[in-house]
Amino acid sequence: MMLKLPGLGFWLVAVSSCLACLAQDEEPDVLNESVFEVRFVQSDDQPIANVPVDVRRPLDINAGDVIVGTLVQKKKFTTKLLSNEKGILRLPMQCFPENFELMIHMEGYAPYFARFDREQEGDSLLEPITLRLESAWTVGGRVVDAGGQPVVGADVRPSFPLSLRPGDPQPIHNGWSVSTDADGRWIYALVPESKQDVGVSINHADFQPLRLTLSRAKYEVTETRSADQKITLPNGFILAGMVTDEAGKPMPGANVRTKFHNEVRETTTDEYGRYQLAGCEPGLTRLVVHAEGKALEMKEVRIGPEMEMQDFVLRPGGRVRVRVVDQQGKGIAKTHIFLQRWRGRVDYFEFDHVDTYTNEDGIWIWDEAPLDAFQADICPPGGMQLTKQTILAGEDELVFEPPNLLVVSGTVSDAETGEPITHYRVTPGLVNERYQNGINWNDRQRFSSQSDHYEVTFNRTGDGHAVRIEADSYRIAQSRVFASDEGAVNYDFQLIRATNLEGRIVSPDGRSVSGAQIAIGDPNTQITIKEGRFRDSSTYATRLVADEEGKFSVPARDDDFYLVILHEEGHAFIKSTQLETNRDVRLIPWASVRGSYRVGSEPGSDIPLVVGSGNFSPGDRLAGRIYAESSAMTDAEGRYHVKHLFAGRCAIARDIVMMVDDGATEVASSIRIPFDIDPGEQMELPIGGSGRAVVGTLFPPIETKQANASDSDVDWKFANVYVDEDIVAPPPPVDQQALRQNPGQWQAWLESPVGQAWRASMQAYQAQRSRVPRYRATVASNGRFRIEDMPAGRYRLSVRTFDQSGFSLSNHRFKVPPIETSGNKNSSPAEPFDLGELFLQRR
Incomplete structure (x- = not known):
């Protein structure tokens, strides 16, 4: 029979007695030497019965080939299997290709994804493999419209990283979704037990897409609590316009589409060439139109209350x-x-x-x-x-005419004895076009070799390619840079013996921790950390994973390096010279910040926040380029919780994205609040909710406006407004410019009692500036901007444009008056303080 599991988007085939003959469920006394065996257990090592397994590669298998377990279904690219009552699945290894993946999607347990590589893992795959599945909880809710009516057929997609085999550094996120029923209800039963909240995206063609974080405390579904928590989908904006040809004739049947993150809105024009796209999300988007025989056309459109009709004239293709x-x-x-x-x-x-x-x-x-x-x-x-x-x-x-593939091959041997080396790791690299002398090493394509001959194939042109060889007890070796058109190249490596650098990672309280992520850095690497994990797309450094006991081993290098270590329990930064004397690396616990975000008196819902993280690395040359940030989205009540923060000086702000080619993605304002946080601290930090809004209108330089010059236009989506508190630096009580003509005199004055006092006052000034908030705003198409929640005080405003106009504004001083409570409507909190017209200047 077929059983549909609640909250899951697939059917599980229950094996009837007639299928039992297809496979053995008894365990043979003697194991075949070339079998693949996997055992599924809970976190307490108790076996899990009847685990459904999808093998994500074609298998050369028939029902009678299964030694333990059951063949349920065989398709071209996926084979469905079922473990036995003891959680064991055993098949001949010869059934599997060189690379294959297992996907486990079972009610009551978090999804699990396991990659296997027969060439790299070798004989270790012939030993029984244990996969521990994490228990899961059920999340659910009821999706309604602004009037409280149920939204039927909305797509609800939970997002969280899947459980992976220990040592797998490449995260994969959940891709399953569920739909709301006739009452707008939905449930999803596979959220990992370790997650106390889960991000979801909700999409319906008639409403604005909604992305939010649901807490377990409020949205968990149990036997005694049903999926009744309401989630309201906003209506969004309606984008409308007309499509005509060059002669002004309406074009029926033209396709009009746009996209918000992963949600597409699409329609066709009617007989009069008119179109409407409902459920549009505020912000900058690309609106694309195509019709038969016509040239593809596109506009960048800022969705919002002030947007205009978007008409298109299509020309011959x-x-x-x-x-x-x-x-x-x-x-x-x-x-x-x-x-x-x-x-x-x-x-x-x-x-x-x-x-x-x-x-x-x-x-x-x-x-x-x-x-x-x-x-x-x-x-x-x-x-x-x-x-x-x-x-x-x-x-x-x-x-x-593409050139031939670049194929680099050769042998690997001991530089002293000439003996072949047969166990090592090969990593291909691409010269980084942004950073001179830097190479992006592709850990995803790294492989292990079991012979003294290696071969690497490069299939994309670029600024240059390279190969790196790592072998235990030898120094890392790197090839020369190869051009894309060199074809077949022979390059032999002679490795120099050296001692590996080894260590053990322990928790803040001294326990060994399993599976910590490690990046090896030097002055030419780039490491990006997002939400406490390495970001694959922008981390150009060698990566490895500590074993279950927290142990790791790093091949020797010619130059000093450092390790950045990340784990759910904490983080660490350690230089290679430090590791030589202290092999235990103790993690520093993560800090976090939470609070409420308000815009005036109202909660700021669905606002993306980002925290630039603290002091996680030294400021010397060895550190290279390291970037870290964590983010969160405010909920319907304006609450937020940002985790995985490094201790030290941090800053939190609304995340306003500026695209290189497209400018700002939304018209909004942000307050950047600096704060200091200790290791493991859980800080409460409210944002906004006081002060008043400050508004103004920007114009190009007045002389260009008066002359109606051709260069008077400004693409305002490339403009940013910055406002700082007007804190005046203490002037030196001497002629600084004159003294600086003679460095000896200036230095001597700085060492004098008066100079030291001035230096102390400057340090106090700089410390004060580093602690005060900074405001930022993007600009609407008419030059208007609005900055929320500015307290009374003196400020300096600057404007910078990132387009080709070359206009700017510096140090425009103004004073925000205090809010009076006498009832005078001119100073009411609801009345913005208007700076009037502000004319930019040529740089």
Whole structure:
């Protein structure tokens, strides 16, 4: 029979007696030497019966091949298996490909994802493998509209990292979702027990997408508490307009679409060329229109209460003809023309309707291309990919001839004895185009070798490529930089013997901790930490994972380095020289900050906050580039909780995103509040809720406005307004400029009693400036800005534009008067303080 588990989006096949003959459930007395066995247990090591397992690779298997467990279903790319009553699944190893993955999605337990690599893990996969599944709790609620009516068919997608095998550094997030029923209710039964809250996104085509964090205390569903907590979907904005051709004739049936994070809104124009997109989210978005025979068109639109109708005029489509050939001039079929940039960075939904593969002759034709340039990667199947190729519609055929794959191979041996080395790790690297001499080492493509011969294939053009070899008891070795078009290259490594640097990671109270994440840094690396974890996309450093006892081993290097260590219980930063004398690395507990965010007297709901974290690394050259931040979203009551903070000086602010090509994603203001926090401290910090709003209107320089100059326009989405408290630095009681002409005189004065007193006053001034809040605002299309919750006091305002205008404003001083409580409406808290017209200046 088939049983549907509540809160899960799949059917589990219950094995009937007629299927029992398909596999053995008894354990053979003697194990075959080439079997793969996995045992599923709870956190207390008690076995879990009848675990459903999805194998995410094609398996060469039939029902009779299963030694212990059951073959439930076999598809082209996925095989469904079931463990026995003792939680054991055993199959011949020969059934598995070189790389495969197991996915466990079982009610009562958090989802588990396990990767296996037969080449890297070798004989260790022939030993029984134990996977511990974490218990789960159920989250749920009731989705309603602004009038309290249930929203049927909304997609609810919980987000959290899946449980992984110990040592796997590559996080994977939950991808399952559930739908609301006729009463707007939904439940999801697989939230990890260790999570006290869970982020969810809720999407329905008629409403604004909603992303929020649900606490276990309020939204857990149990036998005695049903899914009754209401979650209100906002209506959002309606984006409307008309699509016509060059002659002004309406264009029915044109496709209009936009995207907010992962949620797409899409419609077609009616017989009059009109369209409406409901449920739009405030902020900057890309609005794309395409119609048969017409050039793809796009506008950047700021969704909000002041937005206007967005009309499009479609012109005849541009024709692009691309031919991709090999070095003999033969067309390469099924080459992917991977469209990457068009009028800035793309979100890829812009080209969903386009067939982007060459035909059997290696030709790709697009007759509805935009009339301006775009960029694409030319990706022949199994060949070298040409990156960032500019394409412009026109009559000429564009021919691309990718070079041969860059294949670097060679041997690895002992530099002293010449003996082959057969156990080592190989990591490919790409020269970082942003940082001179830096190489981004790709840990995701790192592999282990069991022979003295290695081979690395590079399939993307770039500024250069390299190979790194790491072997226990040897110094790390790095190759020269190879150009993308070198083809087949032989490069042998001779490794120099050295002693590995070893250590053990312990918790703040001295216990060994399992599975800590480690990044190895030096002056040329970049390490990015987000929510207490390394961010894969922007961490360019060697990574490893401590074992279950907290132990780790780092191959020796020629130069000093440091380790950044992250674990749920804390963090550590240690130099290699320190590790030589103290092998135990004690974690420092994470700090956290929570509180309420208010805008005036109202709670600020669904506001993204970010905390730039504290003093987690020394300020010397060895540290390289290390960035850390944590974030949170305020809930419906304006409450927030930001975790995984490093101790020291931090700062919290509303996260206003500025895109390089698109400018600000929303018109808003932010207050940046600095604070100091101790290791393990749980701080309470309220934000906003006092003072009054300050508003103003920006204009280009008055002379350009009067002359109606062509360069008088400012793209205000690239403008930022900054406001600081007007704290005056203490002036030195001497002619500083004159003394500085003679460095000896200036230094001598600084050492005098008067100079020392001035230095002390300057230090106090700088300390005061570092503790006061700073305000920031983005600007609406009409030049208006609004800064919320500014207390009475003296301030300095500056404006900086990031477009091509070159306009700015510096040190505009103003005073915000105190709020009177006498009933005078001119000073009421609801009445903003207006700075009037502010004219920018040329830089």
